[in-house]
Amino acid sequence: MYDANEYHETCGPITTREPVAAPAAVRTKGLVRRFGAVTAVDGLDLEVRPGEIYGFLGPNGAGKSTLLRVLCTLLRPSAGQAVVAGHDVVEEPQQVRLRIGVALQEAALDDRQDGRELLVLQGRLYGLTSPEIRRRLDDVLDLVDIGDAIDRRIGTYSGGMKRRLDLAAALIHNPEVLFLDEPTTGLDPTSRAGVWSEVRRLNADLGMTIFLTTQYLDEADALADRVGIISRGRLVAEGPPDVLKRSMGQDMIIVETEGTDTTALDTLRHMDVVDGASVKDETITIRTSDSSVALNSVVIALSRTGLKVKSLALRTPTLDDVFAELTGSHIDVSDVR
Amino acid sequence: MRAVDDVPIRAREGGFLRDVRAVAGRALRQIPREPASVLPAVLVPAFFYTVNLGALENLARGAPGFSYKAFLIPMAIAFAVTGMSRAPTLVSDIQGGYFDRLCMTPIRRVSLLLGLMVADIVVIIILCLPVLGIGFGVGVRFVTGVPGVLAFIGFSALWGLVFTGLPYAVALKTGSPAAVSASFVIFFPLFFLSDAVVPKQALTGWFSAIATYNPITYLLGALRSLITSGWEVRTLMEGLAALMGIGAVSMSLALMALRGRINRNA
Numbered sequence: 001m002y003d004a005n006e007y008h009e010t011c012g013p014i015t016t017r018e019p020v021a022a023p024a025a026v027r028t029k030g031l032v033r034r035f036g037a038v039t040a041v042d043g044l045d046l047e048v049r050p051g052e053i054y055g056f057l058g059p060n061g062a063g064k065s066t067l068l069r070v071l072c073t074l075l076r077p078s079a080g081q082a083v084v085a086g087h088d089v090v091e092e093p094q095q096v097r098l099r100i101g102v103a104l105q106e107a108a109l110d111d112r113q114d115g116r117e118l119l120v121l122q123g124r125l126y127g128l129t130s131p132e133i134r135r136r137l138d139d140v141l142d143l144v145d146i147g148d149a150i151d152r153r154i155g156t157y158s159g160g161m162k163r164r165l166d167l168a169a170a171l172i173h174n175p176e177v178l179f180l181d182e183p184t185t186g187l188d189p190t191s192r193a194g195v196w197s198e199v200r201r202l203n204a205d206l207g208m209t210i211f212l213t214t215q216y217l218d219e220a221d222a223l224a225d226r227v228g229i230i231s232r233g234r235l236v237a238e239g240p241p242d243v244l245k246r247s248m249g250q251d252m253i254i255v256e257t258e259g260t261d262t263t264a265l266d267t268l269r270h271m272d273v274v275d276g277a278s279v280k281d282e283t284i285t286i287r288t289s290d291s292s293v294a295l296n297s298v299v300i301a302l303s304r305t306g307l308k309v310k311s312l313a314l315r316t317p318t319l320d321d322v323f324a325e326l327t328g329s330h331i332d333v334s335d336v337r
Numbered sequence: 338m339r340a341v342d343d344v345p346i347r348a349r350e351g352g353f354l355r356d357v358r359a360v361a362g363r364a365l366r367q368i369p370r371e372p373a374s375v376l377p378a379v380l381v382p383a384f385f386y387t388v389n390l391g392a393l394e395n396l397a398r399g400a401p402g403f404s405y406k407a408f409l410i411p412m413a414i415a416f417a418v419t420g421m422s423r424a425p426t427l428v429s430d431i432q433g434g435y436f437d438r439l440c441m442t443p444i445r446r447v448s449l450l451l452g453l454m455v456a457d458i459v460v461i462i463i464l465c466l467p468v469l470g471i472g473f474g475v476g477v478r479f480v481t482g483v484p485g486v487l488a489f490i491g492f493s494a495l496w497g498l499v500f501t502g503l504p505y506a507v508a509l510k511t512g513s514p515a516a517v518s519a520s521f522v523i524f525f526p527l528f529f530l531s532d533a534v535v536p537k538q539a540l541t542g543w544f545s546a547i548a549t550y551n552p553i554t555y556l557l558g559a560l561r562s563l564i565t566s567g568w569e570v571r572t573l574m575e576g577l578a579a580l581m582g583i584g585a586v587s588m589s590l591a592l593m594a595l596r597g598r599i600n601r602n603a
Binding site: 098104128132136 | 352355
C-alpha cells in the first residue's frame with residue numbers, strides 16, 4: 001500500500017510522526033469480509049484517529065459499504081479484527097452501538113412518521129429520558145437544518161431533507177464516532193454543499209470523529225483530513241489529500257489523441273521532464289514537476305511519433321490520478337451523478 | 338449556535354420493557370394514519386356474519402335453545418382478528434432500510450418483534466368490540482356475564498397473537514409484501530376445515546374427522562362455551578392447549594426468522 005506519510009517523510013520536509021495520545025477511533029487489522037466466493041473486503045488494516053474526518057474513497061463495488069456495515073455491527077467480519085470507539089465489533093457489539101451514529105447510503109427512515117417522532121423514538125431506543133431527548137433535539141436541530149419540516153411527515157421530504165434528518169437521527173445520542181455512507185450520493189449541488197458544511201461543523205464544533213465513504217473525489221478532497229483509497233477490497237493508498245496528490249507530481253498534462261501508439265508512451269516515459277505517463281483509451285496522462293518546462297518537449301516528442309494530437313490541457317493532480325496511478329483504472333461516477 | 342460538546346448526555350441501554358414500549362408505541366401511532374389497514378377487519382366479519390346468518394340459520398337449528406347467532410360469533414371474531422399484524426410495516430422497514438437503523442441501536446433484538454406484537458394485541462382487542470357489538474345487537478348474551486366477555490376477548494386476543502407469528506416469520510424471512518399477504522391463505526383451511534360455520538355434529542364423515550384434529554375446532558369450542566354453556570374448564574383448557582400448540586410453532590418460526598434476518602449476512 002502506498003503510505004503518504006512515508007512519502008512525506010522521504011520527499012517532503014523532515015517531520016516527526018505525531019505522538020499517539022489517544023486510542024484509535026476506528027482500527028481494523030487484517031479485516032476480511034466475504035460473500036460466498038466474493039471477497040468484498042480483503043485484509044484491511046486501517047486506523048482512524050479520534051477527532052479526524054477520514055474519507056474512504058473508491059468506486060462502486062470497491063468494498064466501502066461492506067466495510068462500513070462491518071464497523072457498524074450490521075455484518076460480522078469473515079476474518080480479522082475491527083475495533084470501534086475502543087470496543088471489538090464482534091465481542092462487544094452493544095458497546096460499539098452505544099458509541100456510534102450512522103447514516104447509511106439510502107436514508108434509512110420511516111416515511112409514515114414525522115421528523116420529530118422519528119428523532120424522539122431514536123432517542124428512546126438509545127435509552128435517553130424525555131428531558132434528555134428534548135435537550136438533544138434542540139442541540140441536533142441547531143446543528144442540522146431541518147426547519148419547520150421537522151413536524152411534517154417524512155414521506156413529504158425532499159432527498160436532501162431526508163439526508164439531513166438521517167444525519168440528525170445519527171446524532172441524537174451524541175455519538176463518539178459518526179459513520180456516513182456516501183452522504184451526498186444522489187443529491188443536488190445545493191444539498192451536497194449543505195451536507196458538507198454540516199459535516200465540517202460537527203467535526204469543528206464537537207470534535208466528533210467522522211468516517212465517511214464516498215465515490216466523489218471532490219468530496220474526499222474537500223472534507224477529509226486523511227483519505228484511504230480502496231480498490232477491490234484493499235487499501236491501496238492512504239494519507240492527507242494534498243500529500244497524496246503531490247505524490248503524483250506538481251502538474252498533469254492531459255493529451256487527447258487520435259488513435260493510440262505504445263511507442264509514444266515509451267518515449268514520454270523516458271523523457272527527463274516527465275515523472276510518469278499512463279494511457280487510457282485515447283487519453284495520455286503525463287505527470288511532471290513543471291508543466292511549463294515539460295509542455296514544449298512533450299508536444300515535440302509526440303509530433304515525432306506521428307501520433308495526432310486532438311487537444312492538450314494542463315491541470316493539477318486529483319485523487320483520481322492517484323487512484324489511476326495505483327490501480328490502472330479511474331473512479332467512474334458518471335452513472336450516479 | 339449552542340455548543341453541545343459539554344453536554345454529558347450519552348446513550349445507554351434502555352431496558353427490555355422500554356424497548357418494547359418504544360417499538361409498540363411507534364406501531365400504534367401509525368394505525369389512525371392508515372385506517373385502511375384495519376377497516377377490512379371490521380367490515381369482513383360483519384359481512385360474513387350477516388350472510389351466514391341469513392343463509393344458514395334455519396338449516397343449522399339444533400337442540401332446543403341452540404342459537405346460531407351465538408354460534409357464529411367466534412367465527413366472526415376469527416375473521417376480525419386473524420392476520421391482523423404489523424408484518425406489512427415490518428416489510429416496509431426491511432425494504433426501506435429502517436430495520437437496519439433499528440438494528441444499529443442498542444435495542445434488544447427480540448423487542449423489535451415483541452413491540453410489534455404488543456401493538457397487535459391492542460389492535461386485536463379493539464377489533465373484538467365491533468363484532469361483539471353486532472352480536473349484542475342481534476340479541477346474543479353471554480351466560481358467563483362480564484367476566485366471560487373479558488375471557489372471550491382474552492382468548493380472541495391470544496389467538497390473534499398466535500397467528501401473527503406466521504406473517505412475521507414470512508416478513509422476516511422474505512422481506513416481501515406479497516409473501517406476507519399470501520401467508521393469510523392458511524387461515525382458510527384452518528377455519529373452514531373446522532366447525533366454524535356448522536356445528537360439529539352436523540359435519541359429514543371425512544370433514545368431521547379433520548375438524549376433530551383441527552386445533553381451531555377447540556379454540557372455537559372454548560369461545561362458544563363462554564357464550565352459551567358457562568365456565569366449562571375442560572373445554573377452556575382444550576382451547577388454551579390448541580392456542581399453545583399453534584403458538585409454539587408460529588412463535589418459533591417468527592423467532593427463527595428474526596435471528597435469520599439479523600444474522601442474514603453473518
